[in-house]
Amino acid sequence: xxxxxxVIIICSLLTVTTLPMAVAQNVDENEASSSGLxxxxxSNKLAESEFKDDxxxxxxxxxxxxxYCALDPxxxxxxxPVSFNPTNPENxxxxxxTSSTEFISGGTWALxxxxxxxxxxxxGQPLIWxxxxxxxxxxxxxxxxxxxxxLSFNGLAYDHNTGVxxxxxxxxxYEVNMNTGASSWVGxxxxxxxxxxxxxxxxxxxxxxxxxxITDSLYSINPADGAASQIGSGLGxxxxxxxxxxxxxxxxxxxxxxxTIAPVKEGALYTCNTVTGVATKVGTFQGAAEITCLAIxxxxxxxxxxTSIEGGILKTGQSKIQCTIKNIGGLTxxxxxxxxxxxxxxxxxxxxxxIIYSLAPDATINVTSPVIVGIGLLRRTITITATEDSCGxxxxxxxxxxxxxxxxxxx
Numbered sequence: 551x552x553x554x555x556x557v558i559i560i561c562s563l564l565t566v567t568t569l570p571m572a573v574a575q576n577v578d579e580n581e582a583s584s585s586g587l588x589x590x591x592x593s594n595k596l597a598e599s600e601f602k603d604d605x606x607x608x609x610x611x612x613x614x615x616x617x618y619c620a621l622d623p624x625x626x627x628x629x630x631p632v633s634f635n636p637t638n639p640e641n642x643x644x645x646x647x648t649s650s651t652e653f654i655s656g657g658t659w660a661l662x663x664x665x666x667x668x669x670x671x672x673x674g675q676p677l678i679w680x681x682x683x684x685x686x687x688x689x690x691x692x693x694x695x696x697x698x699x700x701l702s703f704n705g706l707a708y709d710h711n712t713g714v715x716x717x718x719x720x721x722x723x724y725e726v727n728m729n730t731g732a733s734s735w736v737g738x739x740x741x742x743x744x745x746x747x748x749x750x751x752x753x754x755x756x757x758x759x760x761x762x763x764i765t766d767s768l769y770s771i772n773p774a775d776g777a778a779s780q781i782g783s784g785l786g787x788x789x790x791x792x793x794x795x796x797x798x799x800x801x802x803x804x805x806x807x808x809x810t811i812a813p814v815k816e817g818a819l820y821t822c823n824t825v826t827g828v829a830t831k832v833g834t835f836q837g838a839a840e841i842t843c844l845a846i847x848x849x850x851x852x853x854x855x856x857t858s859i860e861g862g863i864l865k866t867g868q869s870k871i872q873c874t875i876k877n878i879g880g881l882t883x884x885x886x887x888x889x890x891x892x893x894x895x896x897x898x899x900x901x902x903x904x905i906i907y908s909l910a911p912d913a914t915i916n917v918t919s920p921v922i923v924g925i926g927l928l929r930r931t932i933t934i935t936a937t938e939d940s941c942g943x944x945x946x947x948x949x950x951x952x953x954x955x956x957x958x959x960x961x
Contacts, residue, residue, distance in 0.1 A: 613846070645686035669792070681843075705749040870918050879911060882910050
């Protein structure tokens with residue numbers, strides 16, 4: 551009969567220190583810049599449809615971009631949530647009819663949900679909404695202007711690195727409470743020639759960008775104080791009225807759901823170079839529609855919580871390391887694994903171990919490593935790496951370790 555034997559030759563200690571979006575038309579290129587809808591009217595009736603409430607399939611489906619049809623000159627689409635493939639923006643799917651009073655101006659993907667802000671001027675209400683990406687059901691989160699100051703958001707953006715959502719009006723940046731919708735002022739963009747910041751978006755590393763209508767330019771924005779700096783000399787297109795922007799975080803590409811008045815008056819999808827600030831057309835939206843509330847899904851992202859890491863025989867009663875992993879990404883993490891490696895073999899790597907098959911956005915899990923074998927009387931470093939399979943995203947933290955003596959573990 552085999553027995554599990556643990557032999558401690560010398561009193562051993564493993565201590566881990568506090569481990570972290572038509573037809574060409576003649577237009578007046580001097581139309582006054584406006585964050586509202588283009589000066590076209592359109593109406594249409596949408597046939598009743600049945601939608602399957604199946605959000606769990608988003609990980610497996612080909613990536614769709616989500617948006618809101620604010621206006622369709624062809625009258626085939628009406629106001630409400632839509633989706634489209636970025637390689638074929640000429641084909642837009644109407645998901646549902648709107649539940650809002652005014653159009654949803656800005657959008658973002660956050661913690662597995664599609665968020666949007668209603669345009670607060672005209673007949674609109676200053677509301678933050680969540681929108682179901684499959685059935686289009688719209689749910690109110692709350693008012694971003696609870697003090698009734700006549701605030702109206704143009705854009706919405708979420709930084710998954712900090713877990714903070716931001717909104718913008720023409721001239722200022724605001725932080726948004728994701729639970730209540732209430733906003734607090736961060737700062738002014740400081741653009742001297744006047745300002746209509748029409749859209750904002752974060753990239754995967756936490757850099758905030760914005761598109762401004764007066765200068766038709768891309769800006770970098772400091773989320774700490776709202777200060778904006780122009781990138782390049784312009785987009786190369788003449789924007790006006792409602793639009794939005796979003797990053798494909800998985801691909802690292804910035805997209806614009808733009809509405810131009812030159813060289814043609816139309817709604818179209820563009821990519822934007824974040825170094826030169828130049829926009830490149832991908833394709834015209836179906837019916838040259840004005841698309842807003844752009845949101846792009848992105849994969850799960852495992853994050854090791856630095857303050858949760860601990861280990862050591864005397865501290866935990868076992869030669870194991872414990873930590874907490876959180877999914878800060880936009881979709882479910884799958885097959886999350888942990889690996890521990892060390893400098894010069896001080897702590898022998900136990901290899902990969904699957905810790906959970908599925909980790910939903912914003913969910914956390916406490917992880918205990920396999921048993922560690924420590925040899926020596928030295929300070930070295932260990933590296934803990936968490937990896938998930940849905941997009942291959944990972945997080946890694948390196949910390950100090952102290953081993954005294956020799957610990958043998960046998961099975």
